[in-house]
Amino acid sequence: MTDRPDRPDRVVPETARRRRRPTKQGTVLSEQVIVDTALRLVGQHGAQAFTVRRLGLALGADPSAIYRYFHSTDDLLLAVADELIGLGLDGWRPTGDWRADLREVGMRIHARSLAHPQAAVLAAYRTTGRANEIRAIETMLGILREAGFPDPDAVSLYHAFIDQALGFAVLDSAALALPATARHADNGVWDTAYRGLSPDTHPHIAATADLLAADMRRSAYPLALDLLLDALAARLPS
Structure with a gap:
């Protein structure tokens, strides 16, 4: 993914930057x-092939218009991570x-990452500080504190829980993001080498x-x- 220096002066409020006319794509x-x-583009082409120019083409807009909404491509990446x-x-x-709730949250994180493996590999290790991440942390800390865990335990257990969830999300997403031939070859090793x-x-x-x-599959x-x-x-x- 290409980047450019931060340009906070270019980012303007939503009400001020909304286009009066639709893009070429309507x-x-x-x-x-x-x-x-x-x-969608990261999923189709992979993170390495993603550029603001390609994004502009997909939107039917001049690529420079993206920087009226995001300071940089890294800022956009954080927004993608938060969207996941x-x-x-x-x-x-x-x-x-509490146990059923945490399990469901963990499985949802994992499933959503596998649905967008290219983006998950790119973004799962980032800290966004944005609305969805804040909502997730508040939710998980609330589950643990309301279950009766003292605050120091709630924080450390949240840390262990989310690192496990994101670690598996990246590991499994990276395998899914491999080309099909490489993924098939890796799975075949369990038959050809180990059996x-x-x-x-x-x-x-x-x-x-x-x-x-x-x-192992x-x-x-x-x-x-x-x-x-x-x-x-x-x-x-107790």
Whole structure:
């Protein structure tokens, strides 16, 4: 993704920058339209091929118009990262069961990342400071504090929870973002390399080779999440 120096003087309020006429594509520019289009382009072409010029072409607008909405391409990237967070939370409602609620939030984060693997690899490690991230942190801290965890524990457990969720999101998204031939080749290694190992030299792999070949093709996140939630439950004050 190409970048340019910050130009905060160029970014103007939404009411002042809204176009009176639609773009060549019939679109009235807004932050949301730009973010949605950027998310789609990153998914189609990958992060390395994403440029503001390509974004401008997709919007039917001069690329320089993007900088009336965002200080830089990094600012736009943060908005895309925040959009992914928001998509994961949209439609979710707490049930009052802290464990079920945290599990659902974690699985939503993971699923949304896999739905946009190129963007997830690019953005999951960023701290946006934007509305959706703030909403997510407030939500998860609220779940933990209302469950009865003291504030120091709530913060450290939130940290462990979100790092696990984002770590698996990046790991699994990176695998999905591989070219299909590379992804197929990686999966095939469990058959070609591991199933053929001798029990004389590698008894544990040989004994479990079929199980390995099946299990390593799917994400371990649901199991890892349940193990983390078990650990959290054990630390909950009685």
